[in-house]
Amino acid sequence: MSSGPKAADSKSKAEKSKDYDALYDALQIQIVESQDWAIKNGLKTIIIFEGRDAAGKDGAIKRLTENMAPRQTRVIALPKPTDRELTQWYFQRYVPHLPAAGETVIFNRSWYNRATVEPVMGFCTPEQHHAFMNEVDDFERMLTHSGIILIKLWLDISREEQAERLRDRMSDPIKRFKVSPMDKEAQDHWDDYSKARDHMLAETHYAYAPWTVIRTDKKKQARLNVIRYILQVWGRPGLHLAKTDPDIVFAADKAKGQLNS
Numbered sequence: 001m002s003s004g005p006k007a008a009d010s011k012s013k014a015e016k017s018k019d020y021d022a023l024y025d026a027l028q029i030q031i032v033e034s035q036d037w038a039i040k041n042g043l044k045t046i047i048i049f050e051g052r053d054a055a056g057k058d059g060a061i062k063r064l065t066e067n068m069a070p071r072q073t074r075v076i077a078l079p080k081p082t083d084r085e086l087t088q089w090y091f092q093r094y095v096p097h098l099p100a101a102g103e104t105v106i107f108n109r110s111w112y113n114r115a116t117v118e119p120v121m122g123f124c125t126p127e128q129h130h131a132f133m134n135e136v137d138d139f140e141r142m143l144t145h146s147g148i149i150l151i152k153l154w155l156d157i158s159r160e161e162q163a164e165r166l167r168d169r170m171s172d173p174i175k176r177f178k179v180s181p182m183d184k185e186a187q188d189h190w191d192d193y194s195k196a197r198d199h200m201l202a203e204t205h206y207a208y209a210p211w212t213v214i215r216t217d218k219k220k221q222a223r224l225n226v227i228r229y230i231l232q233v234w235g236r237p238g239l240h241l242a243k244t245d246p247d248i249v250f251a252a253d254k255a256k257g258q259l260n261s
Helices: 003-040 057-065 111-115 117-121 126-145 159-171 173-178 183-188 190-203 219-234
Strands: 044-051 073-076 104-108 148-156 211-215 249-251
Touching: 003 219, 044 057, 057 073, 057 104, 057 219, 111 117, 111 126, 111 190, 117 126, 117 190, 126 148, 148 219, 159 173, 159 183, 183 190, 211 219, 219 249
Parallel strands: 044 104, 044 148, 073 104, 148 211
Antiparallel strands: 211 249
């Protein structure tokens, strides 16, 4: 019979899945314990998830927040600005969502839209983009000086993997709400997004608010490492945790030659 190798392959995949589940379940306990500590100690946390379309932001956020405290955790995914918001100071629409003591606010895309999506797609003027790049330093300095822990994650995906995931979205009826008119633009403007990303990471990687890059072609490993990294930043006393994988997680100022271009 020729089922031997196939059975071995199947067993290998099953074992890998079992290993992932065990690591994932252990990390979920650590999330609960660490957030409980963060709440009791009045930590104020902002976690920014940025990345190209289909880079895995939704999936990573879903796994991160699965067992987090619902009253102290908010996920913010703002729609396009209203006519009134277009006349406001750019950062104004984000300010009402900032955390108070004990709260964790997660931005699924953030004010950094103005550094990537908006200039690439022509949704802002060059002057507006320039103003943002000049002002975001002061804005984030004020946030961190107020005691907010600001975690900025760039989820990096290869062009080939993005194309495959976008095709999968179109063919899977369950993923209807993931389909966007912007999906085609993501591939058509790949090079423009790469330039915008590189400029953003180089200019807004601050000592007090650094960018951390997460490679996401391997979804499950990316999700585990996202959770590990956030737990490390929180730094609950007594936390025993495996280190993040340096092939998956690295600082933006060390990213030259490592990002998908």
